[in-house]
Amino acid sequence: xxxxxxxxxxxxxxxxxxxxxxxxxxxxxxxxxxxxxxxxxxxxxxxxxxxxxxxxxxxxxxxxxxxxxxxxxxxxxxxxxxxxxxxxxxxxxxxxxxxxxxxxxxxxxxxxxxxxxxxxxxxxxxxxxxxxxxxxxxxxxxxxxx
Numbered sequence: 349x350x351x352x353x354x355x356x357x358x359x360x361x362x363x364x365x366x367x368x369x370x371x372x373x374x375x376x377x378x379x380x381x382x383x384x385x386x387x388x389x390x391x392x393x394x395x396x397x398x399x400x401x402x403x404x405x406x407x408x409x410x411x412x413x414x415x416x417x418x419x420x421x422x423x424x425x426x427x428x429x430x431x432x433x434x435x436x437x438x439x440x441x442x443x444x445x446x447x448x449x450x451x452x453x454x455x456x457x458x459x460x461x462x463x464x465x466x467x468x469x470x471x472x473x474x475x476x477x478x479x480x481x482x483x484x485x486x487x488x489x490x491x492x493x494x
Contacts, residue, residue, distance in 0.1 A: 361424035361446045361471075365435055372427040380431060388430035395460050423454050425471055429461060432469075441468035449475045459483050 360373045370380075425446050432442035450458075450473045462469050463483030471478045479486035 357448050359424045359446075359448060361428040361444050363428050363432060363442070363444050365432075370428075370431060372424040372431065374422040374424055374427065380427075384427065384431050384434065387434055388426060391426075391430055391433070391461065394464065395457065423451065425450060425454050425473075426457060429458065429469060433461075433465060433467070438467070441470055444469070444471045446471060446473040449473050450478065455485065455489070459485055 358373065358375070360371060362369055362371045364370070372380075425444055428444045429442060432444070436442055450471060455478070458469050458471060458478070458480045460483065461467070462480035466482075469480040471480070476487055476490070
């Protein structure tokens with residue numbers, strides 16, 4: 349890759365709250381303070397505890413589709429949704445724009461968070477618009493191609 353000067357795309361997401369734009373990049377870990385990362389850790393913990401509930405509602409047969417591994421926990425859309433849950437009023441949807449396609453793990457995480465927190469989460473990635481509501485996504489899981 350170095351010979352051809354190809355680089356891995358940088359993962360980033362952003363959202364606007366009260367006319368202020370917030371950028372989320374997993375490489376800039378301290379940008380929003382420890383509070384947001386602690387909240388994200390709580391979300392991940394609660395997510396893993398509630399996997400059976402989410403699995404039964406969304407129809408997944410395998411718990412593996414809801415597991416979180418290493419780097420995936422720090423993807424930019426997860427940072428953005430944690431920040432949104434902290435800063436956006438409960439009745440308002442969380443809107444996130446992402447520069448690259450969402451991975452399957454993050455997609456399933458958003459479905460579970462929308463169910464567990466009773467929130468509408470809208471993510472526009474490089475491929476399409478995802479509207480997560482009550483544990484389901486408007487893309488219909490894009491035929492399993494995520």
